Amino acid sequence: MTTVRAGFGKRLQDAMAARGPLCVGIDPHPALLQAWGLDETPASLERFAMTAVEALAGEVAVLKPQSAFFEIYGSAGVAVLERVIAEARQAGALVVLDVKRGDIGSTMTAYANAYLDEHSPLAADAMTVSPYLGYGSLAPALGIAEQTGRGVIVLARTSNPEGAGLQRAVNQEERSVAQSIVDAAAESNAGADPMGYVGVVVGATLRGGELDLSALNGPILAPGLGAQGGSVQGLRAVFGSALPHVLPAAAREVLRHGPGVADLRTAAHRFRDDLVAVFNA
Numbered sequence: 001m002t003t004v005r006a007g008f009g010k011r012l013q014d015a016m017a018a019r020g021p022l023c024v025g026i027d028p029h030p031a032l033l034q035a036w037g038l039d040e041t042p043a044s045l046e047r048f049a050m051t052a053v054e055a056l057a058g059e060v061a062v063l064k065p066q067s068a069f070f071e072i073y074g075s076a077g078v079a080v081l082e083r084v085i086a087e088a089r090q091a092g093a094l095v096v097l098d099v100k101r102g103d104i105g106s107t108m109t110a111y112a113n114a115y116l117d118e119h120s121p122l123a124a125d126a127m128t129v130s131p132y133l134g135y136g137s138l139a140p141a142l143g144i145a146e147q148t149g150r151g152v153i154v155l156a157r158t159s160n161p162e163g164a165g166l167q168r169a170v171n172q173e174e175r176s177v178a179q180s181i182v183d184a185a186a187e188s189n190a191g192a193d194p195m196g197y198v199g200v201v202v203g204a205t206l207r208g209g210e211l212d213l214s215a216l217n218g219p220i221l222a223p224g225l226g227a228q229g230g231s232v233q234g235l236r237a238v239f240g241s242a243l244p245h246v247l248p249a250a251a252r253e254v255l256r257h258g259p260g261v262a263d264l265r266t267a268a269h270r271f272r273d274d275l276v277a278v279f280n281a
């Protein structure tokens, strides 16, 4: 295990300051492949994903490949994912691998080694994890992330409508499940400056005021912009004073402008400029 530079919180803050607060998802949906004139083969997957990397990795703060869309193609798809991660990082983007893993501790160690260890071909800057087996079960991933200067981003209050029933349920301490995840992440980040390595996912599709994010001291990944109905203009209402820690994310909203590299870049720049205006308002 090799330690990389500064911690993930600091690296993310620097990237957002330099390139703007935008994370673009690399989600090779079958419908997007078709819209780009591509078929559903590993060669087309590679063409799609590497075009997105070429257009965006030198421009935006974070790229977030969605592992599922690569896994569809088996080992050929995973090989493309390896290339996406390596070349995006080489071009200066931070890579958050959206894999949403979560398991008992011993297996969690293996997942963390797969996605966060420097020597793994799939090592990203951060991975998404599911806390459904309990926040404590994520400890191996938190440990490896902290030691290697990487991040872990924990599902808290997701962007999809089906998440509400489970995530808004109230526990014995009268905290919602989502709030208890935010509170646990806040404990992991305590004392970190400028912010810690444990992020949470909170959808950009939510109404404001549901969660207290004031003590988190970590990144807030906010998917759901565009295709899922979340709006850039609505971000301040959703996140309030936590907005400086928010990393807004969109995949289809940017990728639908392909397959031209220049068109993708222009769409990302426009999106980023809209976000900067809202963050600075």
Ligand SMILES: O=c1ccn([C@@H]2O[C@H](COP(=O)(O)O)[C@@H](O)[C@H]2O)c(=O)[nH]1
Pocket (backbone or CB within 6 Å): 025, 027, 066, 098, 157, 158, 159, 160, 201, 202, 203, 223, 224, 225, 226, 227, 228, 249, 250, 251, 252, 253
């Ligand atoms: O709460 C969540 C957590 C993750 N996602 C992922 O983000 C992208 C969203 O894609 P869009 O095209 O911008 O809708 C996708 O990979 C999801 O798995 C999320 O949407 N919500």
